[in-house]
């Protein structure tokens with residue numbers, strides 16, 4: 001598989017070459033030069049596969065320069081009942097829970113940090129470790145987090161040879177549970193840096209360090225952010241798993257509702273559909289930060305700045321500039337990279353002449369009130385507690401549902417992570433997987449620092465030497 005950039009660069013890069021990278025050299029995002037197409041016979045053979053077999057069948061098409069034995073071993077080590085142990089059926093890795101006939105939840109949050117990001121990040125940790133050992137290299141992962149991504153990255157990279165993680169978070173601003181999840185990790189390669197400031201300050205420091213190209217090269221600074229292609233493609237697998245779990249027959253369409261922020265999760269659904277998986281519609285749900293909903297309703301894309309971004313009770317979707325969106329627009333404009341360059345140079349643009357519905361996309365949005373009502377209704381009707389992000393997807397999914405087509409709503413976090421909102425909706429705390437009992441009382445390790453790139457550089461230098 002050859003990877004090209006959405007902005008036009010095509011130097012014949014393979015999967016291994018783009019695995020550790022972020023943006024392509026021309027500032028675009030990596031995309032497969034063409035999508036592998038699966039025949040009806042291919043799909044039929046996949047129908048009864050377990051998660052690991054499906055992951056191998058999908059990923060080998062995209063990572064064809066990783067030896068098959070290696071890829072299989074990394075997948076087998078990643079997708080185990082021990083790693084994804086928090087759900088209704090650990091053997092299934094991503095079990096389906098039926099809410100009512102034709103409406104299902106796909107459990108994606110049963111990994112170590114209770115959010116769907118573990119689905120891809122755990123594989124990324126194992127892929128990175130292997131790729132670095134092959135090259136005899138090491139990597140210092142530098143990132144900023146307001147909660148979910150940072151903990152997912154730390155649990156994926158802890159104890160991995162050749163990798164150190166430096167994770168900046170806003171001091172005192174994460175929930176007690178999120179803080180405990182990250183700061184109780186005692187692995188020597190994990191460095192939690194609590195920054196006096198807000199999330200944006202953390203991100204500014206990361207940018208400042210990364211913009212020092214000499215430092216970046218000398219200390220092999222890398223990221224695990226959501227534009228990483230391997231993360232996106234690892235997420236394609238569970239669309240297949242969910243599809244086969246509920247499709248009434250070969251070729252029958254299934255709709256998916258996806259709570260969206262950076263457009264990574266639903267981009268994986270788009271890829272699965274382009275490969276020939278019979279996905280009917282991809283129902284995109286946003287919260288109050290509805291840039292993507294506006295685009296899919298009107299064709300107008302108007303990204304907003306941080307001051308226009310609201311803080312909501314589904315915080316992992318508080319994004320007004322979706323980093324993976326460019327991947328979809330690349331397909332929407334017929335892979336015309338000159339057009340992509342000019343659209344992104346404009347910043348905001350009008351594509352109302354194009355037809356996103358041709359790719360199955362429809363959209364809607366939710367608010368705090370809608371979220372609370374959905375959490376309440378889901379509990380009352382089905383006896384199931386969903387987290388606020390999943391509730392956004394479920395709300396929009398139910399509104400846009402077609403009664404003749406099965407609907408799968410992606411569960412992107414467990415309610416235990418967002419106890420305050422569950423308390424507000426249901427008047428009680430959500431259940432917590434027993435292994436997290438009392439986690440807030442365990443010893444924690446972190447360093448409180450000023451929002452200063454020089455300080456972060458010094459900490460990296462000291463840990464490396």
Ligand SMILES: *Cc1c(COP(=O)(O)O)cnc(C)c1O
Nearest residue numbers: 261262263264265316389412413
């Ligand atoms: C990251 C995240 C999302 C948004 O997913 P994207 O891939 O960024 O669209 C939704 N819900 C939860 C709980 C998340 O952590």
